[in-house]
Amino acid sequence: MTAHRITSLDQLASLYPNPVAPASLLKEIDHVDANYAALIAASPFFVLATNGPEGLDCSPRGDLPGFVTVSDAKTLLIPDRRGNNRLDSLKNILFDNRIGMLFLVPGYGETLRVNGTATLSSDPELCARFDMAGKLPACVMVVSVDSVYFQCSRAVVRADLWNPAVRVDKRSLPSAGTMLREITARTPAIETFDGEAYDKALPERVKATLY
Known part of the structure; x- marks a missing residue:
C-alpha cells in the first residue's frame, strides 16, 4: 500500500482527470438564499464538525424541523439542546471558531453543506426564543455563514438511506x-x-x- 500512497496534488489530479462540472461550482454561494433556507427549515438533523486542541470532532444535532433558525442570509441560530455535557463541540468553538455543517432531510436525496464561524451566546432573550417544553438551552450557537451549497444525491442513493425496507x-x-x-x-x-x-x-x- 505504501508504494501507492498519494502524497501530491499532481498524483491526485491524475486519478481524477475530468474537469469540475460547472454546476459543482455555481451551486456554492456565500449566503443562505430562499432555496437553501427551505432545506434548513425542513431538516431535523445535521452533523457539526469542529476543530480543537485535541483534534477534530464530528457531532450530531437534531430536533424538530426548523430548530435551526435562519436569522438572516448570513446568520444561523442554533439552540444547544441537552446532551451528555462532554461539551466537545462547544469547547472546540472557543478554541477555533471555524465550523462545518451537513444537513439531512429525510426522504430527500440532496444534503446541504454550510461552512462558517460560530460564537456562543447565553443572552437570556436569545435563549428564550428557543423555549421547548418549558426548558431553555444553556446557550445558542450564532453561526456566521461563509459558504453554502448542496451536495448531490449520489451518496444517499448508493446508501439507500431513506428506504425503510433496509433498516x-x-x-x-x-x-x-x-x-x-x-x-x-x-x-x-x-x-x-x-x-x-x-x-x-x-x-x-x-x-x-x-x-
Missing part, C-alpha cells in the same frame, strides 16, 4: 449497555458496568431528558 434490526447490533460493559471489563481499574440495567433504563431516561 437494520437494532437487536442485531451491540446495545449501548453492551458496549459500555465490555469497555469497562477491559479496564481493571473501573468497576464492570451493569449494561443490562443501563439498557433497561435508557429509553425512559432519553425521553425524560430530551430538553
Whole structure:
C-alpha cells in the first residue's frame, strides 16, 4: 500500500482527470438564499464538525424541523439542546471558531453543506426564543455563514438511506449497555458496568431528558 500512497496534488489530479462540472461550482454561494433556507427549515438533523486542541470532532444535532433558525442570509441560530455535557463541540468553538455543517432531510436525496464561524451566546432573550417544553438551552450557537451549497444525491442513493425496507434490526447490533460493559471489563481499574440495567433504563431516561 505504501508504494501507492498519494502524497501530491499532481498524483491526485491524475486519478481524477475530468474537469469540475460547472454546476459543482455555481451551486456554492456565500449566503443562505430562499432555496437553501427551505432545506434548513425542513431538516431535523445535521452533523457539526469542529476543530480543537485535541483534534477534530464530528457531532450530531437534531430536533424538530426548523430548530435551526435562519436569522438572516448570513446568520444561523442554533439552540444547544441537552446532551451528555462532554461539551466537545462547544469547547472546540472557543478554541477555533471555524465550523462545518451537513444537513439531512429525510426522504430527500440532496444534503446541504454550510461552512462558517460560530460564537456562543447565553443572552437570556436569545435563549428564550428557543423555549421547548418549558426548558431553555444553556446557550445558542450564532453561526456566521461563509459558504453554502448542496451536495448531490449520489451518496444517499448508493446508501439507500431513506428506504425503510433496509433498516437494520437494532437487536442485531451491540446495545449501548453492551458496549459500555465490555469497555469497562477491559479496564481493571473501573468497576464492570451493569449494561443490562443501563439498557433497561435508557429509553425512559432519553425521553425524560430530551430538553
